[in-house]
Amino acid sequence: MTSKAIATFNPDLPVHMTFEKHDWHLLAEYWYPIALARDITEQPYGTMLLDMPLVIYKMGNELVVAKDACPHRGVPLSLGKNDGLGVVCRYHGLRFGEHGHCNRIPAHPDHKISPRFNLQTYAAVERYGLIWCSLTAPKEAEPNIPIMPNWENIEFQKLVCPTVDFQCFAGRQLEGFIDVAHFAWVHPETFGDPENTEVPDYKTIETATGFHADYWSSVGRYPIGLEQRGQEGFQWLRHFEIHLPFTATLTIHFPNDSKQVIMNAASPMTARSTRLFAPICRNYDKDLPIEDAYDFNLKIFEEDRLVSESQKPEYLPLDLSIEAHFPADRSSSMYRKLLRKKGFSPLFAA
Template sequence: MEAGVRSYEEAFSPYWYPVAFSHELKERPLAARLLGRELVVWRVGSGVAATQRYCAHRGADLCAGEVSAEGLRCAFHGWTYGQDGRCVRVPSQPGAPIPARAALASFRAVERYGLVWICLDASSQEALPEWPELESGKVATVALPRLDWEVSAGRLMEIILDVTHLSWVHKGTFGNPEQQEVLSYEVARLPGGLRTQITYPALSPALEGAPPRVDKTTLTYDVTLPFAVRLSFKPTLFFQHTVYAIASPWSEEKAQCFYFSSYHPAIKQFPDIFVKSELAILEQDRLIAEGQRPKAHPLDFSGEVHVKADRLPIEYRRGVIALRTGRPVDGPPPE
């Protein structure tokens, strides 16, 4: 590792990441993985709890256990753990003191935006992304199944932020192959993120036998570092909606993505249209992203050649590298 570069786990542990949709976490404990750690998540009276996945006694998988009034009970010998990870019951020795080492590493966990979020760093002051419209009650949401990509969280985010690939990669979905030039745009650096806006002549979906039509669409990207983006689509012919994508890093070379959209609840047909079209669009992205090398997110720009149209992914990578190095990072001068 280069001098002055923090490890992947150290650099990104202070941030919050989703590990499940809220509807996935029911009465049974749920397995999760984050930054190389194997976790188990379960419901408690005050919300959700998260600890290491394997029992301190004999290494049994706590995902096979069950939630009781006392806490999470291991299916192997009944050892039970509270929300803070400490063992509260050893059935084989009910009258004996519980060993001090009978404890699990525990982590902060919250529910927000229909997601279960975890932060691995107990001392972190970082906040979740701020998307107040999702809590206003004025919009409905629809989610895609979790996306498992064999690529780093940073690479996954970069292809979502890449404005120059739309006409090439997304032929047959919304990409307009007649529009290859990317007009000049600016990127604003904000505390903890980035913002930009472009206009793209997308092809609207072919509906009821009618051919696709060019639909002038305003795309507004609001990035929250390290791995979250809110992307607003304002077309002229189709439905206005906003997409939220959060990459949750399993490791430096693999990530899950939690991807959902908000829309006006009066648009009854939106969920079916969105899921079908977005899965097709993201499959086009996945095939490209998983073929990129290196799979890990680059820590510099020396192995690639960038142009002015790449300004958004350039600025994004600057921000991520800054988190790894602890200092501002300048990208290459676009040609």
């Protein structure tokens, strides 16, 4: 390392950055899901958020989310094991317990342990069956986590889909979720109708955290083959709530006051890889096997994945002059405009 590189070394930044520094700092203030709560135990679990490798483990009731790098020689703690008193590093046995504090240095058992050996930890909470984290939000502040409609309603059954990894930018993935013109083209094998391609007009309304849109159409959401359960002529309402930068919830109003809410929370692991978290709740079909609901929704996400991963450029052009738009793109144009207003780069994230 040159002396200049040493002078600019910042332990709060990832070693390998795939984002523009400017975008990274803006993105790091937000909250993202980083794991399914059901996958987290006392044993270390490794993942990544915004290029930062993270380790997650439990100590009693405490949830610890820390940088996945031993402060001694940089070995990932996710390679180690929890012995009951903390996670033991594979290389020299340093152990990290509550609050990520180092509580043992086997080579010097009688020395006082310097706080330099403590892990760098992050604000984290569990919500909607997911572990959420922010890399720069203060730990004591109220977490700015998107609201999932009806999750607390006891009439609704809660499901948390297995995650899906997309090899694309989170902004491209999210935009696919709020796109209403692709159902006939991408989803004819799940719920779309190849004959039903026209997109009725709809509006977008800005909110404190993004915008919402109510989209009325005759495109159903029952799995094809169910003959729409005799609901010809029914007008389906899809209510989208977009929470910047990468989360949207979709409430689909089914016949007979039935509703399904899907949260699409795209977690940016790097600028080109995204882990999709999708909690779902519904007030119907509660007696059917939840595996069927997982399979159906995962099939839809898989159809979307093939398209999102193929898009070029890979970044999301916030400068609207770069791609062509038609009226049915109202939501994606609004999404791009609001991201730009937040200060993200015109070629987000090039």
